[in-house]
Amino acid sequence: MSLTLVLVQTLNGLQLGVLLFLIAAGLTLVFGVMDFINLAHGVQYMVGAYFAAWFTAMTGSFFVGLALALPSALLLGLLLEILVFRHLYGRDHLAQVLATFGVILFLNEAVRILWGAAPLSVPVPEILSGSIVLMPGLLYPVYRIAIIVAGLLIAVLLYFLVSHTRAGMLVRAGATHPRMVSALGVDIRRLFTLVFGFGAMLAGFAGIMIAPILSVEPGMGDQILILAFVVIVIGGIGSIRGAFVAALLIGLVDTLGRSFSGDLLRLVMSPAEASQTGRAIAPMLIYVLMAAVLFFRPAGLFPAAR
Amino acid sequence: MSDLVSSASTSDVPATPRLRGTVALLVPAAIFLAFALAPLLVHAGLDPFYLSIVVRIMIFAIAAVSLDLILGFGGLVSFGHAAFLGIGAYAVGILASHGAGDAFLQLPVALFASAVFAFLTGWISLRTKGVHFIMITLAFAQMAYFMMTSLSAYGGDDGMTLWTRSTVAGSKVLGDTTAFYYACLGALILSYAICRCLVVSRFGRVLRGAKENAVRMEAIGFDPFRFRLVAYVVSGMICGLAGFLLANHTEYVSPAYMAWQRSGELLIMVILGGLGTLHGAIIGATAFLFLEEWLAGFTEHWRIVFGPLLVLVAIFMERGILGAVTRRRR
Known part of the structure; x- marks a missing residue:
């Protein structure tokens, strides 16, 4: 468990974490x-990756691909909102x-076809x-750093949108007092469509960003969806800030847990037992965390005021 | 058959399962009779392969009925019910791999393990409400799922193949297709009867009362938590029974039985058939698995049709198949 390894895994x-945040932000809204x-x-994330x-x-350039895929993801989200949601x-x-389970089946199969x-x-x-060399002995892929930076930039942008613009104010008001907002003459339906399309685009953006480092395949959204639910429940449903903190927390706990739980258990167990138990415990950690949060703070870490 | 059935399934007031009327008993009776007579069709020339589908339908119907007990009558949306399928199935697989292949040992272990898991997770989950209950049951099922995927001694991700079906007091009677068929039907009828008796009893009335208004139930001296916990444990055990049968049917046990998609499918079977009637769950399981099998006969991409079908049901058939049928007849 060298320092370099800890840093790389962090x-x-x-x-x-930032990837989860991009997905969870739309979901929590x-x-x-x-x-x-x-x-x-989750399938909207997958479709983003496919786009x-x-x-x-088709174009031979990732950035042109990104520029085309992003509005496509938005369009798909709007289409789903109008047709189904x-x-x-x-x-x-x-x-x-x-x-929405029906939509999952349909889209998973559609990309397969x-x-x-x-x-x-x-x-x-x-x-x-x-x-690039971040530190002597610590090489880290540039693309992964780009993902982190892009995710953090989006987080800042979202923070600005939600807390400093009129649309964001309406979204915040809509999250806590939907009927009052509607009574004040705001077209709540249009607001919903807007939030929905924006959330779909963020999930699509996450899919686009991850496409170069993961294999793009049908069903890739299914596990990440559950992780995103874990994030929004821990963060507090409806809270962007909660989603951000919880996403980083889940990202770190999951990654570090998988890498080091065996090493930590070795302090109290024999190496063979430790690696076996570590492998069993690591993927469960985040769910244990979620159950604990729900038990002690049912509204999550940053509850949206109701 | 209008009033009794519709009052049992299409009401805004809690579904009153007062099924004393002979007419209303006809629906479940007809379902069971159809299941009982299906093997005769094989003698009339039907491919025996279809019987294996019916067995699968009956096993999932047991699981769906158990879910309807807590969902339709207790208002408890469990998004982790497939965990019990897995626990029942792994009780068979793990015991068999240690040479204990008899149902007289495996079945009690399957039920006991399901009961313990239900009691522990229920004791924690039932303190939360609404969406949080959905998510915490999901969390526990995911824990069970990942636990089994990482237990390499019992197959891990790949699952484990059973070499033979469970013996019953040493005899290989379950290996016989017809005997296994009727064993599953018997288990389905028994599960249905247990749930039916529970929901029409005083216990069931408290459970439904707590679903409608928990505060009022508390005010008149009932502790909803205890009633819900008992219902959750019973439901988990019945689903564990379904898991026991599923492992024997497929002769294969895998963590996939506990995947969240499985839990979603169980929910969908219950919603599809119609909540809070118990036989609606059987109809839902039948419709779900039958459609799956039937559409798959046309194209390997059957989900492209099945998915939109679910969407249409969700939008246009608020009370599921049973609700749509009874509404039209009224």
Whole structure:
């Protein structure tokens, strides 16, 4: 457990964290503002990755691909909102689960039909390829640093949008007092559509950014969706700030847990037992964390005031 | 068959499962009769392969009924119910790998393990409400899932293949297709009967009362928590039974049985059929698995049709299949 390894894994955890934040930000707004459980948020991330792969292969440039994939992800989100989600606001959570589960099945299958079941890969863009020396003995890929920086920039932008613009003010008001906002003459439906499309675009952006370092395949959104739910529940549903803190926390706990729980257990167990138990415990850590938070602070770490 | 059925399934007031009327008993009776007679179709020339699908339907119907007990009558949206399927299945797999292949040992262990898991997780989860309950049950099921994927001694990610079905007091009776078929049907009827008795009893009335208005139930002297916990444990045990049968049916045990998608499918079966009627859950499981099988017969991309179908059901059939049927007849 050398210092370099700890630093590398911390950076990896940070990178997972900002990625989770991009996905969770939209999810928590949709959940908090519209009280809508959107299981299909994960497939929007997947579709973003597919768009990136497709447009990059078509144009030969990742950045042109990014510029095309982003509005496509937004369009898809708006289309889904108009066709499906709009009809389910104010309905029972169970109806929302049923419908969005249907959307997952449909989109997972659609990408399988359009692009095949085999994983696609996206080359890392030339400018951001290679590694740099952060410290003597610590090489880290430039692209991963770019993801972290992009994620943090988006976080700052979101903070500004939500707390310093009129639209953001309405979103915040909508999250805590939806009926009052509507009574004051704000078109709450349009606000919902806006939030939804924006959330879908953020999830799509996460998918686009991750495409060069993960294989793009059907179902890639399913596990990340559950992680995003863990994030918004720990952070407090409807709270962007909570989602940010919780996303970094989950990213770090998960990554560091997987790398070092075996090493830590070795202090109290035999090496063989320690690595076996470590492998069993590590993936459970974040769920234990979530259950504990729900038990002691059901509203999450940063509850949106209600 | 109008009033009794519709009052049992399409009401805004809590579904009153007062099924004493003979007419209302006909629906579940007809379902069970259809299951009982299905093997005869094989003699009439149907491919025996279809019986294996019906067995699968019956097993998932047991799980769906158990979920409806807490979901439809207790208002408890468990998004981790598949954990119990996995626990029941792994009880078979793990014991069999140690040479204990008899159902008289495996079944009690499966039920006991499900009960313990339900009691511990329920004791914590039931202190939360609404969306938080959904998420905390999901968290526990994910813990169980990742625990089994990392236990390499029992197959880990790959799961484990069973060499034979469970013996019953030493005899290999479950290996016989027809015997196993009727064993599953018996288990389904038994599970249905247990849940039905529970929901029409005083216990069930308290449970439904707590779903409608927990504060009022507390005010008249009931502690909703204890009733919900008991219902959760019973539900978990019945789902564990389904897991026991599932492992024997597929002769294979895998962490995939506990994946969150599985829990989602169980929820969808119950919603699809119609909440809070118990036989609605059986109809939902049948519709779900039948559609899956039928559409898969046309194209390997059957989900492209199935997904939008679920969306349409969610938007247009608020009370599931049973609700749509009874509403039209009224």
